[in-house]
Amino acid sequence: MPANIYDDNLFRRDFPFFESENGGYVYFNSAATALKPRCVIDAVCAYYSSYSANVDRGVDSLGYKATEMYNAAREKTAAFIGASDSGTVIFTRGATSALNMVASSFGNMVVESGDEIVTSMAEHHSNFLPWQQLAAARGARLVFAPTDSLGRVTPQALGSVMTERTRIVALNHISNVYGAKNDIRALAAAAHEYGAYFVCDGAQGITHESAMVEENNVDFYAFSGHKIMGPTGIGVLYGKRELLEKMPPAEFGGEMVYTVDYENAAGTQFKDLPERHEAGTMPIAQVIGMGAAIDYLMSFGYDVIRRRVDFLRDYMISRLEAECPNIEIYNKGQRDSGIVTFNVRGVHSHDAASVFDNDGIIIRAGHHCSQTSHALLCVPTSLRASLYIYNTKSEIDRFIETAKKAEGFLDVLFS
Numbered sequence: 001m002p003a004n005i006y007d008d009n010l011f012r013r014d015f016p017f018f019e020s021e022n023g024g025y026v027y028f029n030s031a032a033t034a035l036k037p038r039c040v041i042d043a044v045c046a047y048y049s050s051y052s053a054n055v056d057r058g059v060d061s062l063g064y065k066a067t068e069m070y071n072a073a074r075e076k077t078a079a080f081i082g083a084s085d086s087g088t089v090i091f092t093r094g095a096t097s098a099l100n101m102v103a104s105s106f107g108n109m110v111v112e113s114g115d116e117i118v119t120s121m122a123e124h125h126s127n128f129l130p131w132q133q134l135a136a137a138r139g140a141r142l143v144f145a146p147t148d149s150l151g152r153v154t155p156q157a158l159g160s161v162m163t164e165r166t167r168i169v170a171l172n173h174i175s176n177v178y179g180a181k182n183d184i185r186a187l188a189a190a191a192h193e194y195g196a197y198f199v200c201d202g203a204q205g206i207t208h209e210s211a212m213v214e215e216n217n218v219d220f221y222a223f224s225g226h227k228i229m230g231p232t233g234i235g236v237l238y239g240k241r242e243l244l245e246k247m248p249p250a251e252f253g254g255e256m257v258y259t260v261d262y263e264n265a266a267g268t269q270f271k272d273l274p275e276r277h278e279a280g281t282m283p284i285a286q287v288i289g290m291g292a293a294i295d296y297l298m299s300f301g302y303d304v305i306r307r308r309v310d311f312l313r314d315y316m317i318s319r320l321e322a323e324c325p326n327i328e329i330y331n332k333g334q335r336d337s338g339i340v341t342f343n344v345r346g347v348h349s350h351d352a353a354s355v356f357d358n359d360g361i362i363i364r365a366g367h368h369c370s371q372t373s374h375a376l377l378c379v380p381t382s383l384r385a386s387l388y389i390y391n392t393k394s395e396i397d398r399f400i401e402t403a404k405k406a407e408g409f410l411d412v413l414f415s
């Protein structure tokens with residue numbers, strides 16, 4: 001039977017949060033981190049309680065079981081992002097460390113003095129600062145591709161800043177402030193026309209759309225497990241095999257070498273992919289938990305996610321527009337995610353957020369780790385409500401009542 005995406009109980013019972021002592025909160029901060037379904041929590045608990053062994057190290061039964069589950073999670077992750085070769089899936093601490101790894105290892109190898117790195121003003125700091133640092137270290141130029149009113153970069157806009165010196169193009173799949181989607185296939189093609197590599201920050205994109213890394217022909221794709229309802233402390237760097245093979249390891253340690261030459265660094269032989277980029281004990285429970293999150297997400301699929309989130313977001317925006325004249329929404333045209341970014345006219349975002357918090361509504365206030373996006377919006381900070389599959393229409397009703405109170409914040413303050 002097709003899922004009834006208008007049913008507020010479709011996903012709700014899968015999330016223990018709503019039965020916890022905090023379950024009365026309205027959680028509208030999923031773009032920061034998503035809630036976890038029971039199956040993910042159970043998978044993490046099962047690892048710690050019944051087969052808590054290290055992977056790839058021993059010849060014991062527990063070690064085998066842990067290794068089997070760990071490897072299965074990698075296979076699932078590869079299938080999930082459309083990578084036919086699971087060796088191209090490198091586990092990392094999260095999107096941030098994945099992007100830093102590409103910048104510091106791969107970027108350092110291919111970017112030379114006078115080269116250019118293209119990014120945009122609509123990036124999260126995790127996809128801006130590593131490139132800014134790399135450019136400074138290599139004597140390269142950081143170039144901003146123009147963005148449209150929803151923070152997107154069109155292939156034409158990208159083409160307008162590309163030159164034969166462009167080595168890397170680093171853009172988001174979906175912006176964490178605008179919530180709008182870049183056409184990453186077209187952008188990768190535009191980057192490749194100039195011989196540049198295309199690095200995609202998929203931290204928000206992957207929550208609403210398949211990465212399809214091979215079909216989209218991206219060179220690197222980074223994301224975090226916690227935003228797709230998995231544990232924190234785990235993320236993925238996908239890279240094309242030939243690039244990951246050339247990329248020097250960012251870290252050195254256990255389980256990433258075949259042979260160590262103790263006299264000569266060049267004689268030390270690193271393992272094949274993926275182990276050469278995974279030094280030391282990896283976050284095993286988190287990898288297994290992310291595998292469970294992927295199983296969960298794939299049990300209904302992206303189409304259901306998108307339709308449910310579209311329904312909730314459209315309802316929120318239509319009520320805000322109709323009933324809250326003093327709320328300015330910055331991204332109401334976007335139809336790609338559950339992100340609604342706004343301010344209450346005349347009220348600082350932190351003051352407004354405290355009104356929401358007093359009513360048990362959790363939203364994000366500040367610059368959301370993207371000061372550059374706020375420079376584009378010409379405001380210092382904003383509020384961000386971000387919706388996901390488990391949110392409900394009645395939670396949005398509560399949100400609207402509080403939004404009306406927040407609009408009256410100054411009246412209340414000075415009355």
Ligand SMILES: Cc1ncc(COP(=O)(O)O)c(C=O)c1O
Pocket residue numbers: 031032093094095096097124126127172174175176201203204224
């Ligand atoms: C677009 C985007 N990129 C990168 C990140 C960094 O993700 P993490 O903090 O999980 O490494 C985030 C997190 O909010 C994000 O929204």
